[in-house]
Amino acid sequence: MVSNTFTSSCMQSVFPYHWQTRLIGRSAECRVCWSEEQPWLLTPEGKRPWDRNAWGRDNALVLLLTPEQVVVCDVFFPEAAGKNLNTLLHHEISRFTPFQASDVIFAVGRRQVREQRLELTLAVVLRKRLEALLDRLAERGVAPDRVDALDADGRSLDVDLLPPERRQRRYSWPRLINASLMASCLLLAVFAAWLWLHDRESMLEEMTAEVQRLQREAHEITELRQRLADNDNATGYLAGLKHQTPSMLEALQDLTQCLPNDTWLERLDIKSQGEVIMTGQSGSVGGLIGQLGACPGISAPRFQGAIQPDDRSGKDRFSLLADIPVVTEPALEP
Incomplete structure (x- = not known):
């Protein structure tokens, strides 16, 4: 009743009589x-x-x-x-x-x-x-x-x-009903507009959150792919390095078969590039180069430095370099 009275009184103060009757009806x-x-x-x-x-x-x-x-x-x-x-x-x-x-x-x-x-x-x-x-x-x-x-x-x-x-x-029921309907329609229109704006804002917030979530997932996937690529590269590098490094057991077996019985080694150093450094004593130093050169697993034997006699053992101390061939594993075809 208060809202209807307020609506009608406002119309009386603003609109002429014939407009009032059109807007809120004439009893x-x-x-x-x-x-x-x-x-x-x-x-x-x-x-x-x-x-x-x-x-x-x-x-x-x-x-x-x-x-x-x-x-x-x-x-x-x-x-x-x-x-x-x-x-x-x-x-x-x-x-x-x-x-x-x-x-x-x-x-x-x-x-x-x-x-x-x-x-x-x-x-x-x-x-x-x-x-x-x-x-x-x-x-x-x-x-x-x-x-x-x-x-x-x-x-x-x-x-x-x-x-x-x-x-x-003086307010009659038809005029009150008309005024109530007008006020209700206006309120419903405002409420519908507010709901529309609220729904759009909610949808925008949901879409923004979804985009941010997808961006985070895409970033995580990119990081995982990079890690896998790095692991593959490291694995390939280690595998290649393993195949390029001479086998210690094979080198010891070849040296054991090729060195004479009166020769022993005090130091053996096998490099990753296939180079072998041997230091030891032998009773037949002069035949070492020929015996090692005939060994299938050793190539290019050569002395390093001078040969010195050892007074305690009665043998000659030597330092020798040689090469062990590196066999690389053929690459797999894609």
């Missing part, structure tokens, strides 16, 4: 007029004396002023004057009527723009006369919700000449 109206010193109830069948029981409380009560009770005239202004029409009429009312603006209540009925000229139907009533009429109606229990006027042809101008201080808010 059923009960029309009365003042004639022959008494109020009359206007019905489709004609007028009849005022009967309080014939007036539904939910119906708006409208007082119709006859052409004898109100001044109705057509006025013309430039089209641009429509922006501040009320202010302009307040200052110019004395040009169209013999009254001052403070002495009358006026309202604009029909209006139209023709050839860049604003044509208005102006309804003007003396404030004192209208106040007196309203007081006399109040004495008979008639409190209008609106004061309308009739032109010379008997047509309603659809205006409200009721003084602001006498206006009372």
Whole structure:
């Protein structure tokens, strides 16, 4: 009820009466007029004396002023004057009527723009006369919700000449329902827009999180691939190095078979490139080069340095270099 009252009161303060009726609907109206010193109830069948029981409380009560009770005239202004029409009429009312603006209540009925000229139907009533009429109606229990006027042809101008201080808010169920529906539609539209924006933000956050997760997984996969590639390279390098390094057991076996029995080694160093350094003593140093040269697993034997006799053993001390052929494993075809 509070929201409906607020909506209707805002419309009354912002929009003209005919716009209010279009926006929030017009409740059923009960029309009365003042004639022959008494109020009359206007019905489709004609007028009849005022009967309080014939007036539904939910119906708006409208007082119709006859052409004898109100001044109705057509006025013309430039089209641009429509922006501040009320202010302009307040200052110019004395040009169209013999009254001052403070002495009358006026309202604009029909209006139209023709050839860049604003044509208005102006309804003007003396404030004192209208106040007196309203007081006399109040004495008979008639409190209008609106004061309308009739032109010379008997047509309603659809205006409200009721003084602001006498206006009372009356709300009927149809108007309350219309106002509630309007407020509900507006709230639903705002809520739907908020839900749409919220869903888009949620989807964007989910997509951003998913992209970040995929990026992390892709980075981890790249690191794993790099590690596998490094391991493959290291494995291949070690395997190649293993095949290129001469076998220690094979070299010892060849030397054992090729060296004479009166020869022993004090030092044996086999390099990875296949070079062999031997230091030892022998009783037949002169035949070592020939015996080692005939050995199938040793090639290019040669002495290193001078041969020196050993007084303790009676043999000759020597230092000898030789090569052991390195057999590489053929590469596998892809």
